[in-house]
Amino acid sequence: MEASMTKTAKYQQIVDWIQERLDSGELRSGDRLEPEKEIGARFGISRQTVRHALSLLAQEGVLETVHGSGSYVKDNKEQYQQKAVLSSTVTIISSYVDGYIFPRILRSMVETLERLGYGARIMFTGNQVETERRLLKRLIEEESRDPMIVEPVMSGLPNPNLKYYRELQQRGIPILFFHSFYPELNLPHVSMDDVEAGRIATEYLISQGHTRIAGVFKADDGQGKYRYKGYICALYRAEIAICEERICWIDTVEQKLLTREYERLLKRLRGCTACLCYNDEVAHSLTEICIKQGIRIPEDLSIISIDNSELAKLNPVPLTSMVHPMEVMGVRTAENLVHLIKDPEFNATYEFVPEIKIRSSVMPVTPETEDEAASAHLRKQI
Amino acid sequence: MEASMTKTAKYQQIVDWIQERLDSGELRSGDRLEPEKEIGARFGISRQTVRHALSLLAQEGVLETVHGSGSYVKDNKEQYQQKAVLSSTVTIISSYVDGYIFPRILRSMVETLERLGYGARIMFTGNQVETERRLLKRLIEEESRDPMIVEPVMSGLPNPNLKYYRELQQRGIPILFFHSFYPELNLPHVSMDDVEAGRIATEYLISQGHTRIAGVFKADDGQGKYRYKGYICALYRAEIAICEERICWIDTVEQKLLTREYERLLKRLRGCTACLCYNDEVAHSLTEICIKQGIRIPEDLSIISIDNSELAKLNPVPLTSMVHPMEVMGVRTAENLVHLIKDPEFNATYEFVPEIKIRSSVMPVTPETEDEAASAHLRKQI
């Protein structure tokens, strides 16, 4: 009778009833359930049936029965803690394996993590949001418990993968960005102070007498914008008018084509005596272009760049460049992540203020020589 | 009474009884157990108690009860398969992030894996067995299901971590070595045919008239021994006596100190007109030493090396070098691993036969000029 009326098994009803009380908040961590006998009496069912229901819930880990004492709601914290145990392997997401400054940052990062008792796994995005998305999705699907160190992809453009970072953040995964950051996310980062880098580099050019200063910046990552901001700021402070014709924006694809398609760039340099380059790679390309065009560095054009990578030394004209912390940044990032793992309240953000490394790509100008250099440059171009 | 006699609960006895029959092989995958009633009758206990025992075993996943049919031993294959599901992320273990040819191999490897639908995580050993051990232990502890691509550490020396590879192999993890391999393990590898590389390089020197050929090899990795083997083989075939004084063995630590402590190396080169170098790094160091000592390359000494890395081009005297497949090797390694994942019987071993890239570090000698060059070299040295 009853069975045909209710359809669902009695023990299942008890399971549902308790589950509901847990969901509604009536039953909370550590609460003791009514004795089996009492539940049986209340629903008019046998104690055996109640026991069956409780045993199912105990299997799931929701309840815990203590012999001679009672059945208790398992501590939520315990349940969470079980899930929330972080892996001792850190997942690092970076843009490139090869090239430029990343290998040096990564090596010191990995070494530091291992010194602190953590393993490291590195994944690469190739600086493509699509690849970034795949990697993040995989980590979420795998329910990874790895703390993460991430280099943002195209941090200058709106990023479509922020929801994945938010998901990971909600799951309690510590995430620390390095080299750059996504301003939309409230997550810590360790990076160079790119505004300062741009500002100090520009101020150095100004201190050498330059006033007609061009700038080449990368549009699709965060650093480009901040370095540009520093450049603007320095000009403003020195009361030099900002001339938009002298500012050239390039993107990652263009950067690779720079030595072939340089007309656009050279146009922006007309009449300038100095140029701030986004990084050493851009400065290196610019040097090659100038050499081909018969523009002398630094006599006709002073070049200053940022990052002080190997390229800065190996450049045909050794580059004056802002020193990127690299190894130090790797160490700091690793240390701060470990600190963050142990104390989720720790503010892990740190920005390095860069120093300048002076080589021979910048030459002072005086008001007398300034016009000459600028016009020499102009002559060569046409 | 009974309880006090037996001590162990009756339901536990049934659990043990069934477990034993499983272990002994009496019960195998898919077998049907006796009906609950029969078991109860045999042990003189109630069906309820038998049910309790069976429910515990079902919880563990050992049994499966089918309503109206019976209790069955769960298919071992199913259990295995559940565990044997491989991750779609491949763990790559390599020696270094930065430097030499590895970034180029890794990049193409990662790209290929992603093209084939697999993610990649890279871990680095720094070519230290201790770090290798830590990484492997961690993977085993985490019960990782990642297929693996591994660059052996110090493959020339007996490796203390083989047991970990065997453990992973037994767990059904596909493992593919690249760049080198551990001869003690019966696991596949994708690498350059180092014997052929040594042989072809030496034969090229012989074809250029050289007979007094020195060799510098690395003692602590596999390639060193195989390249040495190729060198010996070529001399033997050309019926040139092998002169042990002309063979110099170095290790990883020494390699870094080479430019400072070069006396030992130069001793071995006395009276030689050519030298086969273990790799471009060694050849580069040798070039620098020779330049400092006033020994001309290739007039006084021809140098041939192996790997054809960037260094071969950038060397003060561009190096004739055996072409390492690099990108092609990365692609092939990734493809073969994926093949191996899908078909565990697939023989994933592949060895690339290298070609020679001729630059300007080797010069032909004739019987007349041979003595002159050798003695010129000797003169410079003293």
Next chain:
DNA sequence: CAGTATTTGTTCGTATGTATA
């Protein structure tokens, strides 16, 4: 295909043992 036997699933009642408060 139908009907019957077998086997597991659910539920009840009852009793005793044992840990906890």
Next chain:
DNA sequence: ATATACATACGAACAAATACT
């Protein structure tokens, strides 16, 4: 030490799924 509450155990009945004839 006693009462309470869970653990184990037995017997019995009916329901529901499956197997067999």
